[in-house]
Amino acid sequence: xxxxSTNKQAPMASLEEAVVKGLAADKGLFMPETIKALPxxxxxxxxxxxxQEIAYRVAxxxxxEDVPAETLKQIVYDTLSFDVPLVHVNDNIYSLELFHxxxxxxxxxxxxxxxxxxxxxxxxEGKKDVNVLVATSGDTGSAVANGFLGVEGIHVYVLYPKGxxxxxxxxxxxxxxxxxxxxxxxxxxxxxxxxxxxxxxxxELNEHLLLTSAxxxxxxxxxxxxxxxxxxxxxxxxxxxxxxxVICVPSGNFGNITAGLFAxxxxxxxxxxxxxxxxxxxxxxxxxxxxxxxxxxVSTIANAMDVGDxxxxxxxxxxxQNSHKAIKAEISSTTYTDEQISDTxxxxxxxxxxxxxxxxxxxxxALQESLHKDEHGVFLETAHPAKFLETVxxxxxxxxxxxxxxxxxxxGEKQSIEISKSxxxxxxxxxxxx
Numbered sequence: 306x307x308x309x310s311t312n313k314q315a316p317m318a319s320l321e322e323a324v325v326k327g328l329a330a331d332k333g334l335f336m337p338e339t340i341k342a343l344p345x346x347x348x349x350x351x352x353x354x355x356x357q358e359i360a361y362r363v364a365x366x367x368x369x370e371d372v373p374a375e376t377l378k379q380i381v382y383d384t385l386s387f388d389v390p391l392v393h394v395n396d397n398i399y400s401l402e403l404f405h406x407x408x409x410x411x412x413x414x415x416x417x418x419x420x421x422x423x424x425x426x427x428x429x430e431g432k433k434d435v436n437v438l439v440a441t442s443g444d445t446g447s448a449v450a451n452g453f454l455g456v457e458g459i460h461v462y463v464l465y466p467k468g469x470x471x472x473x474x475x476x477x478x479x480x481x482x483x484x485x486x487x488x489x490x491x492x493x494x495x496x497x498x499x500x501x502x503x504x505x506x507x508x509e510l511n512e513h514l515l516l517t518s519a520x521x522x523x524x525x526x527x528x529x530x531x532x533x534x535x536x537x538x539x540x541x542x543x544x545x546x547x548x549x550x551v552i553c554v555p556s557g558n559f560g561n562i563t564a565g566l567f568a569x570x571x572x573x574x575x576x577x578x579x580x581x582x583x584x585x586x587x588x589x590x591x592x593x594x595x596x597x598x599x600x601x602x603v604s605t606i607a608n609a610m611d612v613g614d615x616x617x618x619x620x621x622x623x624x625x626q627n628s629h630k631a632i633k634a635e636i637s638s639t640t641y642t643d644e645q646i647s648d649t650x651x652x653x654x655x656x657x658x659x660x661x662x663x664x665x666x667x668x669x670x671a672l673q674e675s676l677h678k679d680e681h682g683v684f685l686e687t688a689h690p691a692k693f694l695e696t697v698x699x700x701x702x703x704x705x706x707x708x709x710x711x712x713x714x715x716x717g718e719k720q721s722i723e724i725s726k727s728x729x730x731x732x733x734x735x736x737x738x739x
Contacts, residue, residue: 306370308335308524311619320371321426324419324525325435327518328505334619335524340570341366348572351535352542356389357382359539360532366571367528368422376425381532384417389533391540391683394659398672399546400686401537404662408447408477409689409710411530411561416448418529419519420456427458432515436735437461438504439519440497442557443470443609444688447477447714449519449526450485461519462735464488464497467723469604469611473692473711480717487719488734492726493602495613498558503728510732521560522616530564531571537683538573549680553579553671555664555687556588557610559617562636566624569635578636579675581667581684583607586640587615595629606643606696607663609687639671646670650700660705662690662697 308323309315312333318326323335347362354362361381368377387405394400406413427435437459439449446463453461463478467489479487490497501518504510521527534552541547552575554562562580569575582589583605591597599614625631641649649666653659661669668684676682690697691707698705707715724730 306367307338309338310334311336311623320368320524321430324423324523325426325515325517326505327516327523328502332502332506334522334616336620336623337367337524340567342570342572345572348574351539354539356532356536357385359535360385360529363532363535363568363571364529372422372425380418380421380425383421384414384529385532387413389536391537392659394653394669395657397546397676397678397680398669398682398684399541400659400665400669401533401683402686403533404686404689406448407710408444408451409692409708410444410448411533411685411687412444412448413452414532415521415526415529415560416445416452416519419523419525420449420452422525423459423517424456433458435459435515435517437517437519438464438501440464440494440501441470441478442466442494442611443474444692445520446470446487447474450478450481453519454481454485455483460484460486462486462488464490464500466493466497467491469493469608471608471693471695473694473715476714476717476719479719479721480714482720487721488731489721489723490726491723493613494611495602496726498614498616500726500728500731504731504735507732510735513736520616521558521563527560527564527617528567530561531568534565534568534575535573538575541681541683546681547574549677550575551577551579551672551676551680551682553581553668553682553684555607555610555667555685556580556582557585557612557615559588559615559621561685561687563617563620563624566621566635570624576680579668579671580636580638581671582638582640583610583646583667584640584642585611585613586638587613588618589638589640591629592633592636592638606646606693607667609664610667637675639667639674641667641670647700650697654701660690660697660701662686662688662693664688
């Protein structure tokens with residue numbers, strides 16, 4: 306399979322080149338040349354397959370031409386060592402719980418898959434000293450850091466905005482040591498992301514260092530996120546609720562919903578998507594006006610969605626050939642204030658006993674407000690509520706039990722290096738590390 310750039314100004318790349326480089330030479334994002342539809346027989350039997358069996362079939366359609374079958378199967382099965390259960394919350398609304406992995410966030414799927422695929426390519430080529438750069442607004446950093454922890458030949462630099470991630474999220478990537486370095490940036494997530502992108506475009510840096518990205522700009526990070534859309538459908542089909550499926554995705558950098566759109570292109574029968582935004586409602590405004598106007602992000606209680614210039618919007622535009630009308634036909638959007646998010650967490654908990662995290666609350670509320678009676682809605686519950694402990698406890702006015710996995714992270718001592726949002730400072734730091 307060949308991969309092209311969304312900017313159409315760079316040569317076609319192999320999967321290996323796309324994964325190792327992360328970003329195309331023309332600053333565009335890589336896209337697979339074709340999206341293979343899965344046969345009707347797959348959907349006929351999908352409810353009888355395990356998560357790993359489903360994911361392997363999907364992975365084979367994306368990566369089977371480039372990775373040996375046994376290797377790909379091992380990568381998929383190693384990645385998905387945990388379940389992603391569909392849980393009924395209320396009426397015809399279901400939560401797809403994506404927080405049962407090692408760092409209790411949805412990015413464990415993409416982060417673990419990418420770590421294993423990149424590790425395979427590095428071993429195959431005998432490469433040494435690969436530097437993975439990742440910007441995080443919370444959960445990406447922990448998923449990627451833990452996915453790559455101890456992988457020989459790879460060093461991970463996690464860039465995160467100072468004071469803008471929860472303590473538990475921060476501890477999950479600042480306490481690891483070994484081949485993981487946490488860089489605390491005086492700025493926003495968008496500043497962190499800008500530093501990562503600028504590093505890939507800097508000639509001097511790339512002459513001295515082998516750089517790649519583990520953000521959802523990397524095809525090996527976002528494509529595997531399609532796995533759990535198929536599994537959600539399988540679980541709905543098992544309980545005979547798979548007609549008129551609407552999926553709502555709490556949206557920040559848009560890698561997650563883009564993976565869902567790819568799943569639909571592969572034949573997954575999803576009726577429509579909703580992109581739920583917090584006050585960083587760039588996509589919502591785009592749907593209203595047809596104009597994409599990025600702006601600086603603002604801090605909210607759903608911090609992983611605090612993105613003012615979502616990278617993967619370029620992939621959405623490419624999928625729909627820049628047609629605002631076509632995008633609007635398949636994706637709607639909502640936007641919520643912190644007060645509305647808090648109210649939703651509180652009301653759902655009091656009425657159903659189900660505890661949402663602030664991001665999942667956006668997804669639930671959007672479905673609650675827009676589902677028709679014949680539709681079945683699934684929202685992506687992207688992280689365990691305990692990862693936002695102070696926020697959630699203050700909303701429901703109760704203590705929240707902290708899972709054992711998170712308690713272990715909390716015991717570690719934070720190790721981070723503070724840097725400014727100046728690219729020159731970041732560049733000098735990387736050059737002096739080697």
